[in-house]
Amino acid sequence: MSEHHSNDNPTTLIDVARLAGVSPSTVSRILNGTAKVSDEKRQSVMDAIAKMNFAPNPMAQSLKRGRSMTIGIVVQDISSPFFDETLHGIDEALKGTGYASVIVSGHWNAAEEVDRIRLLLARKVDGIILLSGRITDESVLQFSEHRPIVSTGRSIQTQRALGFKLDNEYGGWLAVRHLIELGHRRIAFITGPANNCDAIERLAGYKRALQEADISYDPKIVVEGDFHESSGMRAINHLFETQQQFTAVCAANDLSAYGARLSLYRKGIRVPDDISLVGFDDLPGSSYTTPPLTTIRQPLYDIGRIATNSLLHLINGEAVETSIPPLELIVRETTRRIR
Incomplete structure (x- = not known):
């Protein structure tokens, strides 16, 4: 030959x-x-x-091994910079592994998440990363019988399913504690969605910080938001329309803080000279707001990277040992000691 x-x-x-x-x-x-x-x-x-x-031939190799060399990723909002940062971590962790990703959106809707996960299973993905979401832990465990799943925002650990959960209550406490240490006692709070677990825990952290400082909880300066910029604007408008007195605002996420900041600016209120402001997430844009935002840093990039490495271990039937960096307070220029 x-x-x-x-x-x-x-x-x-x-x-x-x-x-x-x-x-x-x-x-x-x-x-x-x-x-x-x-x-x-x-x-x-x-x-x-x-x-x-x-x-x-990667396709021939993967077929021989009974694998598609793809992983499915369920995000809740593809347009959100919160998920974007986590996806960067996933993308980085997949480099050189031979794996490609298929990204779908659940839109914070449990029925839609179930539908999307079934779609990914039908496409024969080797595993799934579920970023936040509304489906129950029981549903995650049932789906993991078909393919390994790694999920953020929940605490589960089996041979085929793993959950990562940050201490959001501690993060809320950390943000409010910072304001209290600066002398603030009338601290308004913009919540996240009422049925969102992370948002509920951040509000609980707010309440704990107040209680520890012997500051009474006033529901009139706690306004429900939805994690979007517009809800931050509406919250500030509501506080002023109802003539509430406050010297600081703690928002349940950075996007809400951006909206709050714009509303305060339009009212001629200076941040932090007149009112201090704290966010939660430390999105990339928070270093570039005017002024740069004091916030609670979530290790979003690290979560994406760690979740991906953990899923690849689960796919290969290997043990998974992981630790996620803790939440931390990032002090910038939107908070100051009360005069």
Whole structure:
């Protein structure tokens, strides 16, 4: 047989095996990392691959292993910078693994999340990353019987399902504690959605910080938001329309804080000279607001990276040991000591 290989007859695994003087199965095992062979034999195979310009077919390899080499990612809002930062971490962790991702959106709707997860399972993804969401832990565990799942915002741990949960109550406490230490006692709070677990915990942190400082809780300066900028604007407008007295505002997320900041600006109120403002998330844009926003940093990028590495371990049936960086207060220029 001729050693010449045209584009019509690309190099095969058998050709590489013949040149290296080993069996085709040995070449295959060296390529997928399962071969226990001498360095000399491994090198001869790698040399043959280089000489013959052999490119393994990833689809054929994945089919042979019973894998699609794709993972599904369920986000709640593709347009949100909150999820964008986590997706960056996922993307970084997938580099060099041979895996591609399929991203779908659940829109904070449990029925839609279930539908999207079923869609991903039908596409034969090897595993799923669920970023936040409304479906129950029981549903996550049921779906994990079909494919491994890693989810943020929940505490579960089985051989096929893993959850990461940040201490949002502590984060809320940390934000309000900062304002109290600056002398503020009338601290307004813009909540997240009433049925959102993270938002509920952040409000609980607000209440705990007040209680520890012997400051009475006043529901009139607690306004419900929905994690979007417009709700931050509406909250500030409501506080002024109802003539509430406050010297600081704590928002349940950065986007709400952005809206609150704009509303205060339009009313001619200076931040932080007249009113201090704290957010929650530390989105990339929070370093560039006017002035730069004091906030609680969530390790969003790290969460994406850690969730991906954990899922790949679950797919391979390996043990998973992970730790997520804690929430931390990032003091910038929207808070100051009360005069």
